[in-house]
Amino acid sequence: MRPRSTRSYTYILTSRPEPSVALITLNRPKALNALSSALMTELNQALGEADTSKEVGAIVITGSQTAFAAGADIKEMKDLEFSTAYSTDFIADWARLTQIKKPIIAAVSGYALGGGCELAMMCDIIIASPTAVFGQPEIKLGTIPGSGGTQRLARVIGKSKAMEIVLTGRTFSAAEAEKWGLVSKITSEEEGAVVTESVKMAKQISEYGALAVKAGKELVNAAYELSLQEGIRLERRVFHSLFSTGDQKEGASIQLQEFLRFIFFLGMRAFAEKRKSQFKGE
Structure with missing residues (x-):
């Protein structure tokens, strides 16, 4: 599937694989699609445009075969001080995705760690390839999830399992995520299948009122x-x-x-x- 791009961004790609489906692809391959403020600004812009479009009925967010998003951009955060983070309400605007009225499907292949896992959980439906790997490894960096990871995990997979994931930092597979109810379905191993299946579901949703x-x-x-x-x-x-x-x-x-x-x-x-x-x- 190689849909035509509808607008040019620096850190994301936008396209319409179907007239009623907006596909947003995270595009920082050298950084495994690590989430930076600049990327999230572009993502919010693209989501806002899709949400107000009369043609679009549903949205799909994806990354690469290797990584949906391997975390937040550590380089951007490593020297951040409390006063700056608190006064600017750092990463608060990352949650704007949850204010989008139209359904959003996360098509996850490869790593979805830290902020990437949180981004997927902010979507309405997660469809995963068998290669998907989820996790909140922030504890290994001396910190905790900051964009809803502790809260959304606990609500979906329960307190005990969420505690394990957050406090050990261990990753978990697509099969585990589906078993726990975090993932809606797992696609075949064929390259691109997760995007194809997500677009198919988005198109079905967009055909309803x-x-x-x-x-x-x-x-x-x-x-x-x-x-x-x-x-x-x-x-x-x-x-x-x-x-x-x-x-x-x-x-x-x-x-x-x-x-x-x-x-x-x-x-x-x-x-x-x-x-x-x-x-x-x-």
Whole structure:
């Protein structure tokens, strides 16, 4: 897959492998895609553009076959003092990814360590190749994860396992990540398969109603912040609100036709038009 680039950046590549899918590739090969402030600034810009684009329905972030992102840029941090880090709220803007409304899929191959693991966890879905290696090795450098690693790991894989990963700094495989629920699926070993599979899923998501997709993402994320009762109440209210959208009426109409065709095998003209739902995001 060699999609056409849509804009030129220094540390990332952007493309549209499908008209409705934005693909962002981290591009610091000599540094194993280590995350620098400059790279993250470009990533935030590209994500913002994709989020506001009427054509894009879902986003994929990937790296190289060797490394999704092997960590944060240590050279950038090694001489940093507390006063500077605190006064500038260092790396706070890295979490802007979590404010993107459209679904983001991390296509992970090779190393996803430290900030790279945190970046993948900030995405909505992680698809991994068998070569993917995850970890939070910051403890070996005399520090801890700083972009949500301790919090997101604990919420997904549980306290005991998160403690082990954070306090020993050991890496874990794609198979372990899938077993623990951190990874959605593992692709074949074929080169590029993880990006192909991620784009395929992103395209599928982008074909559904944009408002429903946005609401689904918002509600799943809310499950980590609200009590069960509060979450269900919010879910029901958002569910109710979608009945005011044209997409819901379109989807319901097409599905009803398919249901009746399946049940009664009708050949009436009213059910003769076989087509996909034409969602308009309204």
